[in-house]
Amino acid sequence: MKAWLVVLFFVVVVSSVWADESSWQKSYRLETAGKYAEASTALESTNGSVDADFALMRRGWLSYLQGRYNESVDFYGRAIGKNPKSLEARNGITLPLLAQQRWREAAFHAHQVITESAWDYTAHQRLMVAEEGQREWKTLAEHAARVADRYPSDATALVYLARAYAWLGEINAAKRAYGRVLSRIPVHIEATSYMAGKP
Amino acid sequence: MKRTYAIVTLTAATLTAALAVPAWAAGEWTTTAGAQVVYGSYGSSTQRDQVTGYGAVLSSDYLERGGFTLGLNRTDIKMNAGYEDIGQNALFASGKLNFTPDGVAGRLTGRMDVHVINNDDATNDTDGVKAYAPQVAYLSFDKRRYFDLGYARSIYRNDLDVNQFTPTVGFALNEGADWLQVRGWLIDPSNVARAQGESSTTALEAKLTHWFGANKPLGLDNVRLSALVGKRIYAVDPDAGAVANLSDVQRGGVSLGGEWKLGKSMSVLAILSRDNYNNATLADDYSLTSGYIWVAGKW
Numbered sequence: 001m002k003a004w005l006v007v008l009f010f011v012v013v014v015s016s017v018w019a020d021e022s023s024w025q026k027s028y029r030l031e032t033a034g035k036y037a038e039a040s041t042a043l044e045s046t047n048g049s050v051d052a053d054f055a056l057m058r059r060g061w062l063s064y065l066q067g068r069y070n071e072s073v074d075f076y077g078r079a080i081g082k083n084p085k086s087l088e089a090r091n092g093i094t095l096p097l098l099a100q101q102r103w104r105e106a107a108f109h110a111h112q113v114i115t116e117s118a119w120d121y122t123a124h125q126r127l128m129v130a131e132e133g134q135r136e137w138k139t140l141a142e143h144a145a146r147v148a149d150r151y152p153s154d155a156t157a158l159v160y161l162a163r164a165y166a167w168l169g170e171i172n173a174a175k176r177a178y179g180r181v182l183s184r185i186p187v188h189i190e191a192t193s194y195m196a197g198k199p
Numbered sequence: 200m201k202r203t204y205a206i207v208t209l210t211a212a213t214l215t216a217a218l219a220v221p222a223w224a225a226g227e228w229t230t231t232a233g234a235q236v237v238y239g240s241y242g243s244s245t246q247r248d249q250v251t252g253y254g255a256v257l258s259s260d261y262l263e264r265g266g267f268t269l270g271l272n273r274t275d276i277k278m279n280a281g282y283e284d285i286g287q288n289a290l291f292a293s294g295k296l297n298f299t300p301d302g303v304a305g306r307l308t309g310r311m312d313v314h315v316i317n318n319d320d321a322t323n324d325t326d327g328v329k330a331y332a333p334q335v336a337y338l339s340f341d342k343r344r345y346f347d348l349g350y351a352r353s354i355y356r357n358d359l360d361v362n363q364f365t366p367t368v369g370f371a372l373n374e375g376a377d378w379l380q381v382r383g384w385l386i387d388p389s390n391v392a393r394a395q396g397e398s399s400t401t402a403l404e405a406k407l408t409h410w411f412g413a414n415k416p417l418g419l420d421n422v423r424l425s426a427l428v429g430k431r432i433y434a435v436d437p438d439a440g441a442v443a444n445l446s447d448v449q450r451g452g453v454s455l456g457g458e459w460k461l462g463k464s465m466s467v468l469a470i471l472s473r474d475n476y477n478n479a480t481l482a483d484d485y486s487l488t489s490g491y492i493w494v495a496g497k498w
Contacts, residue, residue, distance in 0.1 A: 067301060068301055069299070069301055070299070070300070070301055071301075100299040100306075101263075101299075101306070101340050102262065102263040102299065103263070104229065104262045104263055105262040105263055105264070108226055108227055108262060111226060138463070139463075167413075168413060169412060169413020169414065170413075
């Protein structure tokens with residue numbers, strides 16, 4: 001009997017806590033539980049709030065996690081509409097666009113971020129993905145080299161640099177770039193494979 | 200009936216009315232403009248001597264959402280003595296919209312082509328031609344598989360309509376270094392008397408494209424080999440943006456082409472072709488050997 005009373009007590013307490021939690025808390029809790037759709041629905045009540053653009057961005061992210069890319073593009077697009085200055089929303093929309101291989105549209109938004117913030121790392125990283133998708137190897141090589149200069153410890157830009165050189169047939173340059181990747185991540189699978197002659 | 204074939208060509212136009220786009224801004228549109236010339240010589244033809252043509256095409260895409268193409272082309276067929284030459288103008292307009300539904304691992308494209316052709320054919324049989332050609336296409340995200348289903352309805356004067364279906368598959372080979380496209384041509388003219396006795400024609404066309412890697416022989420970016428077997432008449436070609444509105448029956452053909460990329464924005468395409476034709480009315484089998492050059496810039 002006592003045990004039931006204890007359980008009942010906790011149920012009441014937890015219910016009471018949940019009843020008091022904000023839409024944001026509920027959304028974060030549901031996301032942590034992997035319930036992305038419910039986490040997004042929890043933010044419906046924030047439409048008119050001062051953080052409406054943030055809510056839309058977050059819903060865009062939650063839709064992206066569910067593989068609902070068109071819905072994600074729509075949410076991020078609405079977030080940009082509410083706050084055209086938002087660099088995060090523009091970086092955010094590149095995620096579902098890249099997933100749909102809409103390279104040029106993703107590059108367009110990345111360029112808009114870069115116009116505002118010249119060396120925004122996320123925007124440059126997404127732009128490199130778009131350039132690779134479009135097989136613009138010369139453009140990618142030049143771009144990745146510039147990013148690598150600005151972020152010397154970063155291996156990602158060097159990987160794109162190496163891939164671009166490899167596609168351009170510049171084997172020695174590709175090996176040099178992959179060698180620099182291995183200086184930063186000694187177990188990097190792609191770089192190790194290429195250096196071993198198994199690209 | 201005056202026989203003729205038309206190499207007509209391309210180009211086209213399209214509209215894309217429904218591109219739901221936000222404000223226009225630099226970088227959102229990718230535009231290609233090009234010019235083309237063609238010269239062909241007929242072999243063993245009772246009526247035909249040679250064909251020349253030239254034209255221009257403007258094509259523009261809005262990001263990956265859609266785009267349009269507009270083209271104008273002039274074709275002149277010089278006939279042998281005793282037959283009247285034919286001069287023809289063709290307008291081509293094409294619009295497309297792309298879709299990426301979440302449940303489909305690739306891109307769907309809806310496209311609509313319109314052809315309007317006028318010439319000085321005294322019989323009016325091949326003059327005033329209009330063709331409407333919708334198409335739905337699928338391209339997988341990894342760009343290794345392609346499918347489209349095209350339909351065309353061509354409307355001619357003097358009691359002739361033509362229905363055409365062109366199911367097409369394409370797939371990548373050799374890690375994407377090669378692309379093979381196979382297209383079926385199923386064409387049904389409504390009036391046998393206007394189609395040299397053909398109530399329907401069937402043909403199969405295969406096109407193989409090979410891209411060179413870093414080592415480019417003669418500077419070539421890619422080479423293209425194409426072959427057609429079977430028969431086709433009054434074909435509406437969605438790749439070339441052309442209508443074969445002059446009425447002889449094509450019986451096979453081959454072509455070989457190469458493309459050069461000049462810098463980041465210019466390209467040159469050259470194609471040599473040999474096609475065989477038959478005029479059933481005159482029991483005339485003949486060939487056409489032609490050369491085609493296309494120069495384009497992209498920005």
